[in-house]
Each structure stands twice: as C-alpha cells, then as structure tokens.
Amino acid sequence: MTEKMPAVPVIAIDGPSASGKGTIAQRVAEALGFHYLDSGALYRLVALAALQADLGLDDETALAALAKGLDARFGGTEIMLSGQNVTAEIRSEACGMGASRIAALPRVREALLARQRAFRQVPGLVAEGRDMGTVVFVDATLKVFLTASAEVRAERRYKQLKEKGIDANIRTLLRELRERDQRDSARSVAPLQMAVDARELDSTGLGIDEIVRQVLDWYRQKVAGL
Numbered sequence: 001m002t003e004k005m006p007a008v009p010v011i012a013i014d015g016p017s018a019s020g021k022g023t024i025a026q027r028v029a030e031a032l033g034f035h036y037l038d039s040g041a042l043y044r045l046v047a048l049a050a051l052q053a054d055l056g057l058d059d060e061t062a063l064a065a066l067a068k069g070l071d072a073r074f075g076g077t078e079i080m081l082s083g084q085n086v087t088a089e090i091r092s093e094a095c096g097m098g099a100s101r102i103a104a105l106p107r108v109r110e111a112l113l114a115r116q117r118a119f120r121q122v123p124g125l126v127a128e129g130r131d132m133g134t135v136v137f138v139d140a141t142l143k144v145f146l147t148a149s150a151e152v153r154a155e156r157r158y159k160q161l162k163e164k165g166i167d168a169n170i171r172t173l174l175r176e177l178r179e180r181d182q183r184d185s186a187r188s189v190a191p192l193q194m195a196v197d198a199r200e201l202d203s204t205g206l207g208i209d210e211i212v213r214q215v216l217d218w219y220r221q222k223v224a225g226l
C-alpha cells in the first residue's frame with residue numbers, strides 16, 4: 001500500500017560563468033511551466049549581505065550563520081534581501097567575485113543546501129548553478145553541462161553590460177572569467193565539474209532557441225524512457 005510517490009522532476013543545468021545557464025534555464029522552465037532556481041543568486045546574496053555587514057569573506061563561521069538566516073525572497077524576476085530590492089546589485093562584479101570566494105567554504109554551501117532543495121515543488125524544477133547535478137539534486141531527471149569558450153562567454157557578458165549602460169573592458173572581463181573558472185573548478189568542495197551522468201552541451205556558435213530546444217528534446221526523451 002505504501003507505493004512510492006514519483007519524485008518531483010528536476011532538470012539540473014550546470015556550467016561555468018556566463019555560459020548562458022540563466023537564460024536557458026529560465027526559458028526551459030517557462031516552456032514546461034516549472035519552477036526555476038538560480039542557485040548562484042543565493043551565493044551572491046550571501047556575499048552582498050557579508051559586504052553590507054562588513055564581514056570578512058573568509059570568516060566561515062560568521063558567513064555560514066549569515067547564509068542560514070538569510071532573509072531572501074524570490075518573486076518573479078525580483079530578488080529581495082531583508083525587504084530591499086537587490087536584483088541589480090547582486091549582479092555586480094564585486095558580488096560575483098565575493099560569491100565565488102565564499103562558495104569555496106564548505107559550511108556556507110552546507111547552510112544553503114536545504115534552501116535550494118526547498119525549490120523542488122510540483123510540477124517540476126529547473127535548477128542552474130555549478131553543483132546542481134553533482135551535489136544538490138543528484139537524482140535529477142536530466143543533467144546538462146552547458147559550456148562555451150571563454151572568449152564567447154566574455155563577449156556575451158560584455159554585450160549584457162553594455163546593454164545595461166555599464167562600461168566594461170573585454171580583456172578585463174576575460175581575465176576575470178578565467179580567474180573565476182579557475183577558483184570554481186579548483187576548490188575542494190563541490191567543484192565545478194560535469195556529473196558522470198550529465199550531457200554536455202557546447203553552446204559556442206549556437207543560438208538560444210537551438211539550445212533550449214536541445215534541452216527540451218533531451219528531457220522529453222528521458223521522460224519517455226528513451
């Protein structure tokens with residue numbers, strides 16, 4: 001009588017900075033009517049809260065406590081921290097770099113685990129980050145590892161910043177991306193790596209629609225047991 005309920009489906013999309021995970025994950029979630037988790041935003045929120053509280057970015061005990069008690073709310077496309085709209089602020093390079101540093105601390109990662117898993121709600125979830133398929137949702141229905149060359153990623157980030165009216169230098173962006181890749185891949189806890197059961201998708205030279213279609217095709221094949 002105790003028939004096991006099928007788990008809520010999860011599509012895990014991991015990959016390096018600026019590989020297009022955010023856009024792709026949101027579009028896939030929209031197409032399927034699934035919830036969406038931007039796990040990087042959680043690390044960025046902890047970094048912002050730490051900067052605001054003047055905490056050292058290596059004070060693991062204080063940062064883990066901060067992560068645990070974080071008053072964060074995700075409403076549509078808006079992200080709130082302690083009642084303040086920080087949607088744009090957390091996208092700054094300072095928050096990105098800070099996030100990359102605190103993300104190397106095991107107790108901070110541990111403190112954010114339950115919060116990430118709570119996003120798994122019916123009818124399903126598309127979760128993007130660095131360790132969605134390897135740590136947070138190991139039983140995900142589909143795992144995708146989205147890559148693109150560093151040059152293409154730097155170019156995309158440059159265009160995004162320009163569109164927002166933010167001045168940027170492509171060489172600096174490329175250097176910062178490589179630094180972040182290096183730190184995210186070399187850390188000892190949950191490093192950026194492809195899950196053994198993930199499918200790799202190199203988006204260099206592909207358009208957004210093509211990538212979304214590929215992820216949806218893979219998901220439908222999985223669900224159909226193909």
Ligand code: DC
Pocket residue numbers: 017018039040041043044096099100101103104128129130131132180184
């Ligand atoms: O995806 P993003 O650039 O917003 O992520 C910001 C930083 O957070 C990134 O440098 C690495 C870290 N991060 C992580 O360690 N694990 C995740 N699941 C998501 C992000």
